[in-house]
Amino acid sequence: LGCPLEERVFERGQVVTILTDQPVNGGLLDYIVSQNSVQLGQFVEVPIGKRDHVGVVWSNGSAKIDRVKLRYINRSLDAPSMSNELKKFLIVVASYTVNPMNKVFKLLLGGIELKRSPKGKQFYKASTKILLNSTPKQKKIIRFLVNSPDKFFTMKDLTTTLDVSQSLIKKLVKLGNIETHFGHRYLPYENCQAVFSKSLSKAQKLASDHLCELVSSKKYNTTLLRGVTGSGKTEVYLDAVSQALMMGRQILVLVPEIALSIDFVKRVVDRYKVKPGEWHSGIQKSERSRLYNAVAGNKVQLVIGARSALFLPFVDLALIIVDEEHDGSYKQEDVVCYNARDMAVMRASILGAQVILASATPSLETWVNVEIGKYSRIDLNERYGSAILPAIEVINLKEENIPKGKFISNTLKNEIEIRIKNSQQSLLFLNRRGYAPVTICKMCGFQLGCQTCDARLVQHRLKNKLMCHQCGKSEPIPAICPNCLTSGQLRALGPGVEKIADECQDLFPKARVGVLSSDSMEDTSQMQEKFFRLASGEFDIIVGTQLVSKGHNFPNITLVGIIDADLGLQGSDLRAAEKTFQSLRQVSGRAGRHKKVGKALIQTYLPTHPVILAIAKGNDDNFWALEAEVRKKAGSPPYGKMIAVILSGPNEKIVFDYGRQLVQLWMNSYQGDAEIFGPAQAPVAMIRKRFRIRLLIKCEKSKDIQPKIQKWLARFPTPRFVKVLVDVDPQNFF
Ligand code: ADP
Ligand code: ZN
Ligand code: ZN
Numbered sequence: 001l002g003c004p005l006e007e008r009v010f011e012r013g014q015v016v017t018i019l020t021d022q023p024v025n026g027g028l029l030d031y032i033v034s035q036n037s038v039q040l041g042q043f044v045e046v047p048i049g050k051r052d053h054v055g056v057v058w059s060n061g062s063a064k065i066d067r068v069k070l071r072y073i074n075r076s077l078d079a080p081s082m083s084n085e086l087k088k089f090l091i092v093v094a095s096y097t098v099n100p101m102n103k104v105f106k107l108l109l110g111g112i113e114l115k116r117s118p119k120g121k122q123f124y125k126a127s128t129k130i131l132l133n134s135t136p137k138q139k140k141i142i143r144f145l146v147n148s149p150d151k152f153f154t155m156k157d158l159t160t161t162l163d164v165s166q167s168l169i170k171k172l173v174k175l176g177n178i179e180t181h182f183g184h185r186y187l188p189y190e191n192c193q194a195v196f197s198k199s200l201s202k203a204q205k206l207a208s209d210h211l212c213e214l215v216s217s218k219k220y221n222t223t224l225l226r227g228v229t230g231s232g233k234t235e236v237y238l239d240a241v242s243q244a245l246m247m248g249r250q251i252l253v254l255v256p257e258i259a260l261s262i263d264f265v266k267r268v269v270d271r272y273k274v275k276p277g278e279w280h281s282g283i284q285k286s287e288r289s290r291l292y293n294a295v296a297g298n299k300v301q302l303v304i305g306a307r308s309a310l311f312l313p314f315v316d317l318a319l320i321i322v323d324e325e326h327d328g329s330y331k332q333e334d335v336v337c338y339n340a341r342d343m344a345v346m347r348a349s350i351l352g353a354q355v356i357l358a359s360a361t362p363s364l365e366t367w368v369n370v371e372i373g374k375y376s377r378i379d380l381n382e383r384y385g386s387a388i389l390p391a392i393e394v395i396n397l398k399e400e401n402i403p404k405g406k407f408i409s410n411t412l413k414n415e416i417e418i419r420i421k422n423s424q425q426s427l428l429f430l431n432r433r434g435y436a437p438v439t440i441c442k443m444c445g446f447q448l449g450c451q452t453c454d455a456r457l458v459q460h461r462l463k464n465k466l467m468c469h470q471c472g473k474s475e476p477i478p479a480i481c482p483n484c485l486t487s488g489q490l491r492a493l494g495p496g497v498e499k500i501a502d503e504c505q506d507l508f509p510k511a512r513v514g515v516l517s518s519d520s521m522e523d524t525s526q527m528q529e530k531f532f533r534l535a536s537g538e539f540d541i542i543v544g545t546q547l548v549s550k551g552h553n554f555p556n557i558t559l560v561g562i563i564d565a566d567l568g569l570q571g572s573d574l575r576a577a578e579k580t581f582q583s584l585r586q587v588s589g590r591a592g593r594h595k596k597v598g599k600a601l602i603q604t605y606l607p608t609h610p611v612i613l614a615i616a617k618g619n620d621d622n623f624w625a626l627e628a629e630v631r632k633k634a635g636s637p638p639y640g641k642m643i644a645v646i647l648s649g650p651n652e653k654i655v656f657d658y659g660r661q662l663v664q665l666w667m668n669s670y671q672g673d674a675e676i677f678g679p680a681q682a683p684v685a686m687i688r689k690r691f692r693i694r695l696l697i698k699c700e701k702s703k704d705i706q707p708k709i710q711k712w713l714a715r716f717p718t719p720r721f722v723k724v725l726v727d728v729d730p731q732n733f734f
Contacts (some may be wrong), residue, residue, distance in 0.1 A: 008040040015061030015070060018046050019105050020053045027102025030061045034072040041081035045074040054109060056082050080296030082108075086313055089347050096346070098643070098709050098726040099336050107336055108311040121286075123152035124169065127179040131172075137164055142177060151187055186290035189300040190274045194242035197235050197271075204232050207378045211240035214354050215319055216247070222345050222355040224325075224370050226362055227380030229589030230387050233358045234264075236380070237321050238271055240356060245272075245301055249318035253304045254340060256327035257550055258282050259518075259531055261304055264323070268302065279305030279312065307332060307340030310347060317353050320344045324550060325357035325366060326582055328731055337727040341366075360589060361582040364575075364631065365638040365729075367624055390560065390591035390598035392616050396607045407495045408503055412561045412601050416504075420511055420540050424596065425556040428500055428543045429587045430563040433469070433517045435461040435499050436492035439477075446483035448490070454685040459492045461502075462515065470687045500563055501543045508541070516544035549586040558598045560591040565604040565612060573733065574636050577611050577627055584615045635698070637729060641674075643709060644730040645695040646682065649722040652691040658719050659693045665715060666697075670708050674699030684734045690723070694733070 126145035450468035592598020614623035659679030678695035
């Protein structure tokens with residue numbers, strides 16, 4: 001197997017260091033072994049203060065604390081041990097992201113409930129007793145159970161799959177024809193057999209062969225698989241998955257959005273006729289335990305997950321695929337700030353596994369890594385089969401005379417009309433959730449803002465609420481202005497997807513208009529269902545946010561309209577051009593993915609902006625070269641390294657003073673290593689009544705600055721109630 005457990009055993013009375021998710025000493029505390037023996041990597045329960053916590057046996061005791069002061073381990077937990085490789089990975093993540101071990105350990109605990117030995121469940125199996133005088137229904141149940149002798153079914157499994165009543169099953173238990181078991185025997189995952197694509201184009205075949213060879217090599221490497229939308233990236237990397245399956249090894253496919261996983265799971269089932277393991281926040285706890293255990297026991301080979309799946313206890317991982325590698329949602333921006341793409345590369349390099357980064361619009365980081373030879377690259381330049389890339393046209397809004405408060409130009413309107421007549425779908429893209437970003441009083445000019453954040457409240461008409469996109473709080477839309485108390489004068493300014501949908505409905509009263517954004521749905525299953533309905537062509541016009549730009553297949557869409565291409569270009573964000581380019585390219589790529597020809601229309605006031613020109617002319621490489629030049633000159637990422645430190649607390653002065661102190665200390669001690677900027681008020685100066693201050697450290701890319709940052713932050717204690725968040729390679733600067 002990939003990484004054997006270290007077989008270090010500690011005996012009763014020995015002192016060991018346990019890692020927990022509690023902040024004391026970075027989570028590492030000494031305990032005395034109370035049981036006959038414990039193994040390195042074993043999960044245990046230990047007391048800290050008055051409470052019990054989950055920990056893992058980490059190393060020899062540190063011998064820093066007098067033995068008489070030490071406490072005993074409570075007990076061992078029934079969970080697969082942590083491998084040496086996973087332990088190494090946690091250490092690397094902690095030092096790269098400048099976080100204490102306890103916080104990183106929390107990422108791994110995310111999915112498992114070890115606290116108390118979790119409650120068992122009742123399972124049902126056929127007994128050996130012969131069924132006499134049975135009814136057809138009873139026979140059906142028994143036959144089903146007899147045919148799956150290794151499986152354990154719950155009552156619910158049986159009643160739903162067989163469509164029988166609970167009482168019928170209980171009766172069979174009473175008669176002795178069904179046995180019950182109590183415990184944690186999770187249903188096994190079905191065996192996934194390798195299936196290779198049989199219809200690859202020449203370019204696809206070359207790519208597939210190359211990737212399969214890499215997987216066979218059992219070495220570490222990262223490959224960028226770059227291909228225009230619809231070129232068959234998925235088709236090709238599933239061949240690499242098959243190669244690993246054939247070798248009996250494990251594969252992790254990361255997808256950026258859990259709503260995307262449904263498409264992907266369908267694709268996997270189409271090819272392999274087997275459901276893969278799934279890991280994300282929409283998966284039930286019991287299912288997650290099942291997967292966790294199966295992964296650790298090498299009983300499941302293919303796992304599809306969100307970024308946190310990276311911390312699963314794989315034992316024989318051969319391949320990690322990061323789909324849509326450029327996607328911003330791979331970056332976690334709280335507790336432990338990490339980019340799952342980059343950590344995937346780290347885990348693979350520890351393991352000697354392969355990484356495939358797939359994208360139509362790779363991040364500049366990845367481009368540069370290819371350029372300097374760190375990653376290899378494979379290109380798929382054409383759409384598969386008869387599908388061709390959409391024509392892209394720019395609509396100059398300066399020439400369009402759109403009425404005030406409206407956002408759809410005549411040109412765009414006419415194109416939508418043609419689609420409706422031909423029973424084809426149109427997709428309108430605007431990256432703004434809700435109805436309107438601003439609510440303002442016409443009498444006094446007052447803007448409605450959040451009570452606890454430095455943020456305007458966004459109107460959501462579908463929910464009939466005002467929402468704060470920073471803290472998530474919502475309140476009813478008031479009838480009178482809270483400032484001047486005039487009634488009926490509040491106006492919703494600016495566009496959101498819901499307002500665009502209203503405008504469509506006004507323009508085309510008979511059209512079926514759907515809104516797709518992350519908050520128009522309550523939960524994952526609703527979201528997935530909605531995607532399904534969209535894909536099946538139930539709507540004439542779909543208005544969506546960023547969500548629609550990602551890898552979905554909407555076969556009937558032949559028109560994509562970008563409502564406001566300039567939206568992302570306005571900020572001071574160093575990645576503004578890159579991100580806008582990516583999302584415009586991705587959204588445009590949603591048009592005409594099957595046999596019908598597609599068109600993308602881009603509404604803009606800046607028709608000569610380099611990003612807009614590059615999109616319209618399809619000159620991607622040129623755009624990337626220019627963008628790279630700009631960053632290189634400025635020493636910005638990916639050519640330079642940036643690390644943000646965000647301080648927050650309820651008292652503005654205390655936070656600011658602490659910031660000043662830190663900056664002073666940096667200047668005194670590390671000025672030669674890296675520049676520091678700040679302290680500055682964060683663009684979002686308050687969230688949940690906590691004032692926010694930012695510091696920024698900038699240095700050469702090659703510099704190993706993280707250890708110094710760690711030392712620096714440890715030099716004096718953080719003031720009470722102040723939180724420090726370190727963000728290495730920040731993506732957002734709010
Ligand atoms: P990408 O991931 O690059 O967007 P996909 O792999 O999703 O591309 O392919 C786009 C469409 O073309 C899908 O419907 C896919 O099934 C089809 N396709 C691509 N390559 C092949 C192939 N070699 N044989 C059959 N269908 C293919
Ligand atoms: Zn708020
Ligand atoms: Zn007012």
